[in-house]
Amino acid sequence: MKLFTARLASCFMSLTFAQDISIESFAPGLSNPVNFKHAGDDRLFVTERRGTITVINADGSVNAFSFLNIDDRVTNSGSEQGLLAMAFHPNYTSNGFFYINYIDHNEDTVISRFTRSSINVADPNSGVILLNIVQPFVKHNGGNMHFRPDGYMYITLGDGGAVGDPENRAQSLNTLLVKIFRIDVDATEMGSYDIPLDNPFFGDTAALGEMWAYKLRNTGNFYFDRTTGDLWSADVGDSQIEEINKVDAPSTDGENYGWKCFEGNSTFVSQTSCSTITHKAPVTQYTHSSTGECSITRDYVYRIPIQTTLQGLYFFVDSCNDSIGFAEGATPRNYDISFIENYSEFSISAFGEDINGELYRPSLFQGSLFKLKDVDLRVQDQSVTKRNMFPNPVKDVLTFDAVSTSNQIESITIHDTQGELIATHSNFEEQLITIPTTSLTTRFHIVEISNSKGDRSIRKLIVK
CATH class of the missing domain: 2.60.40.1220 (Immunoglobulin-like)
Known part of the structure; x- marks a missing residue:
């Protein structure tokens, strides 16, 4: 494995200061990797924009053949299109079910279930479509998907694109765009999924019952903390503010996150409907002007004891400069943000973890998976909220x-x-x-x- 060592906060490789951060090149030979998950074992399954899923083994070797290939069904011409995410059923070992989120040839979102045919191959003809969601634009199409210990699947989608959400999709309770939604894939009264009875909008005739949280903007990723069960989400801002949201476990949610009335903690528009909302404020935010960053994306909390200096830190990526940052809790609802490195040559597309909780990040354009290594990231008095x-x-x-x-x-x-x-x-x-x-x-x-x-x-x- 090739080891790279970078220096804290230098965005140009010729200028170095202070702390070291190291990453290992773990698995090269991928094609535009955007997301990855483990299936309860030591392999990693990488979704590639073109419409394939590739298996990485524990030693970093990449299988020569695809686990799933549906490139004939996937459109990836737009910057936020393609095969975007996957999630394994909690009983994947016995039933072989996994779920994917992709953009089809109508440029709309498809949530579909597939079935494994052997340990390293899935059946491309086993697809069962759960949801088709119309996308009005080619931006803000992305989202992630996870199962929680409650057995339900949680999915995020952006607002469909365009500056300022001109069609007010975030405010609408009748579209799954700009929402976190929660479905029961094991109940089939609706054909391929059902709505959990304890969903916050279940039975509300003025809203879609699938919704679990709403009025987000472009939550390209969210994550359940493996230790606490808390939900973390990085929400891309519109003109000036990037925000990080946290929902403490246990939660029935139904939370309103404020877009487009609010961008972070600041008012974005002053339309009449905004004067009556009560929204959940982010636990932290940063502005474009104070950091030079402009688009927060993938996130994960480091929770294993092997690398003690990373313990409990919430890592994220800002895609404008491919900068890695982390948030560290000062109080339960107040987190300080630090940026630790710029990797503009990598084009970081995600953060994710293996079965042991070790963090990795794919490089979209280099086609490799890199492993985050132990470093002392804390520099006293460094957070953007203090200086x-x-x-x-x-x-x-x-x-x-x-x-x-x-x-x-x-x-x-x-x-x-x-x-x-x-x-x-x-x-x-x-x-x-x-x-x-x-x-x-x-x-x-x-x-x-x-x-x-x-x-x-x-x-x-x-x-x-």
């Missing part, structure tokens, strides 16, 4: 807000992308600092912030 640098991109003046921190900022240095020092600022008397940026002539820079204790934080800076 805010804005605006980013910047034109004339850059502001650093460290009012909420206990240690004085000692120095701020700016480097170019080759690591050359461009400017140094020091001897600050205040925790709210402004520095001019009119002398910065190139677009991309690296900013290093140091405090009186020697702690450092590294940020990417874009100059307009």
Whole structure:
């Protein structure tokens, strides 16, 4: 296995600082991998956009033949189309059932069940369609699917695309777009699934009974914490704010997550219907201007004791720069966010775990699966909520807000992308600092912030 070592918060490989993070190249030879799951054993089953599922064995070897090949039924021309997700039935070992989410030739979502024919091969002719969902646009089609210990399958879909949700799909209770929905695949009164009696909208004639949570925007991934059962979801923002939601277990949900009345904790529109809603606020968020990021996606919580420094951290990816970040709980409903590395050459499409809980991430364009390794990711006083640098991109003046921190900022240095020092600022008397940026002539820079204790934080800076 090939080992890569990257440095904390350097988005350019020539400039390195502070903490180490290492990843192993675990399994090359894949085709646009977007998602993967284990089936209760040490193999990983990878969904590939073109319409195939490939098996990776415990030693990282990739089977030469597909577990499932339905590329003749799948459209993957759009950036968020293709074979997008899968989930294994809790009794997969005995019944061989698994479920997939793909975009068909009508450019609509299909949720379908297939059956295993042998240990490494599924029958492509065994498909049973559970749901067809019309997609109005080719964006925000994605979603994930998981079974919870209650035996029900949970599925997410985005709002179908277009800026600002022009058709108000998030607010509608009569579409499964922009929802987390919950179905019983073992009851067949409706033909291929039934609606659990304890679903929050069951029996409501004004709503679809499948719905379990609503008014999301584009929850491309969600995940049940293997230790606590809590549901985590990363929800892509529209214009400025990316948010992370958490539903504590046990929960009957029925929660309203606020879109498009709210984007994160901020008002997005002020239409009449928004004045009466009570929504569940995210546990944390970050803005485009403060981080340079703009599209939160895949997420997982690390829960096994082997790599102790990762324990309990919620990992996510921002797809604009392919940056890996993590959230760490300060209080039960308040999490601090840190970004640890940019992997723009990888095009990270997901996070996922094996049967032991070890985390992996597929590279969409490199066609490989990488394994996250043990590192000390915590850097004191580093979170974006404690040291805010804005605006980013910047034109004339850059502001650093460290009012909420206990240690004085000692120095701020700016480097170019080759690591050359461009400017140094020091001897600050205040925790709210402004520095001019009119002398910065190139677009991309690296900013290093140091405090009186020697702690450092590294940020990417874009100059307009």
